[in-house]
Amino acid sequence: MKIGISALLFNLDEALKICEKIKEIKHIEVGIDNIEECKELIKYKSKFQDLDLSIGIHLPMELNTCENIRYIRESWKSFVLDMKKELNLLEISYFNLHLGYVMSNRLKKNREKYLEISIKFLNDLTKSTKQNVFIENVYSKEGDFSNIGNMDYDFEYIFNKIKNERLGFCYDTGHNLINSGDYLGKLKDKIRLVHLSDNDGIDDIHIGIGKGILSIEHIRKVVKTKPDFLILEIGYEYIEESIKILGTIVKEA
Numbered sequence: 001m002k003i004g005i006s007a008l009l010f011n012l013d014e015a016l017k018i019c020e021k022i023k024e025i026k027h028i029e030v031g032i033d034n035i036e037e038c039k040e041l042i043k044y045k046s047k048f049q050d051l052d053l054s055i056g057i058h059l060p061m062e063l064n065t066c067e068n069i070r071y072i073r074e075s076w077k078s079f080v081l082d083m084k085k086e087l088n089l090l091e092i093s094y095f096n097l098h099l100g101y102v103m104s105n106r107l108k109k110n111r112e113k114y115l116e117i118s119i120k121f122l123n124d125l126t127k128s129t130k131q132n133v134f135i136e137n138v139y140s141k142e143g144d145f146s147n148i149g150n151m152d153y154d155f156e157y158i159f160n161k162i163k164n165e166r167l168g169f170c171y172d173t174g175h176n177l178i179n180s181g182d183y184l185g186k187l188k189d190k191i192r193l194v195h196l197s198d199n200d201g202i203d204d205i206h207i208g209i210g211k212g213i214l215s216i217e218h219i220r221k222v223v224k225t226k227p228d229f230l231i232l233e234i235g236y237e238y239i240e241e242s243i244k245i246l247g248t249i250v251k252e253a
Contacts, residue, residue, distance in 0.1 A: 001223070002027040002054060003246070004231045005239060006195075009037055012044065018236060019051050024243055029056040029096065029231050035079070038086035045090060056094045056193070056229065057087070064100030065121040065135075066114035066148055073117070077125055084129050093229070094132035096170050096193060099149035107146050114148055115157050122158065126166040134193045136170035139178035139204065152181035159190055168192030173214055173222065174233070177201050184221050191225045195233040196246075208238025209245045216249060223253040 004027030007015035012030065019025045028048070030041060048055060059080065067073040080095060102114050126133050137155065140147035148154055155169060169190040171183050174197035183191075196219070198212035199205045205212075209219065223230075223246075232242055 001227055001250075002229050003243070004028055004054075004056070004229055005236075006031070006058070006231050006233045009040055011236075012041075014236060016044070016047055016051065018239055019053060022240060022243055024247065026052065027054045027056065027093070027229050027231070029058055029229075029233075031058040031060075032083065033060045033062075035082050035086060038083055041087065042089050048090070054093050054229075055090055056096060056231075057083070057092055059083075059095055059097040061098060063097055065097070065118040066100045066102055067121075068102075068114070068117065073121060077121065077128065080125060081128060084131060092131065094134050094168075094193065095129070096134045096136060098136055098138050098147070099154065101145045101147050104142050104144060104146040107148065111148070111154075112157070115154060116161075118148070119158055119161050122167060123162060123164065126164050130166070132166050132168060132192070134168045134170040136172050136193075136195065137175050137179075137181065137183055138172070139175045150175075150179040150181075152183050152186050155183070155187055155190070159187070168228075170195060171222065171225075171227075172233070173197060173218070174199050174204050174206060177213060178204060184225065188225045192228045194222055194225075194227045194230045196222070196230055196242075197233045206234050208232075208234050209242040211238065216245075219246070219249050220253050223250055 006029045008031045138147045140150040170193040172195040197206045198214040
């Protein structure tokens with residue numbers, strides 16, 4: 001299991017300084033929203049190599065695997081393919097993404113319709129990119145639009161239909177505190193990536209271990225699933241203390 005932290009381009013220099021200081025960090029997950037940003041990320045190649053960091057990419061929040069309009073859905077697939085091409089000088093470990101969003105009244109009437117659309121998208125994406133793709137649980141406070149992927153049912157449905165080793169599950173502890181599900185029980189064999197953060201159960205505030213309501217016992221269960229990557233998706237001011245706590249938990253597990 002590689003321990004990592006998350007970053008965006010604007011704070012990547014700060015993130016790399018943390019990686020340089022804390023030797024336990026061996027991975028970095030970078031959020032990219034635009035194709036143009038790939039060229040900027042490539043400039044950090046030698047720094048990634050010097051620090052012996054593997055790299056994951058978090059795709060834009062706007063990406064919608066269950067988009068009902070085929071033209072728009074296909075444009076998202078093209079976007080990821082173009083991003084992969086632009087990042088060809090980096091060895092990307094995976095693309096991580098959220099499933100997307102649907103008008104709330106339509107989702108309530110026919111959830112499976114949108115899950116089937118996501119299944120086709122994910123099948124096509126893993127085959128065309130030949131890349132590991134991880135799908136992440138989210139939370140939804142609803143409104144005119146609702147996020148899909150906010151219950152374990154969605155991922156059970158998808159993984160029962162897709163038999164593809166490149167498709168894995170990203171378990172986000174912070175999202176689970178807001179919309180809880182039995183992800184560790186039902187999807188433990190699919191967990192390849194973990195986003196570890198704490199919060200108050202209401203807002204996804206990305207605080208450090210022990211600062212909110214996430215129990216040490218739950219973290220211990222997460223570690224026992226043996227994910228490939230565990231990302232501390234928290235404010236940088238919490239990283240050092242959380243690494244120490246996590247180290248103790250890993251030893252106990």
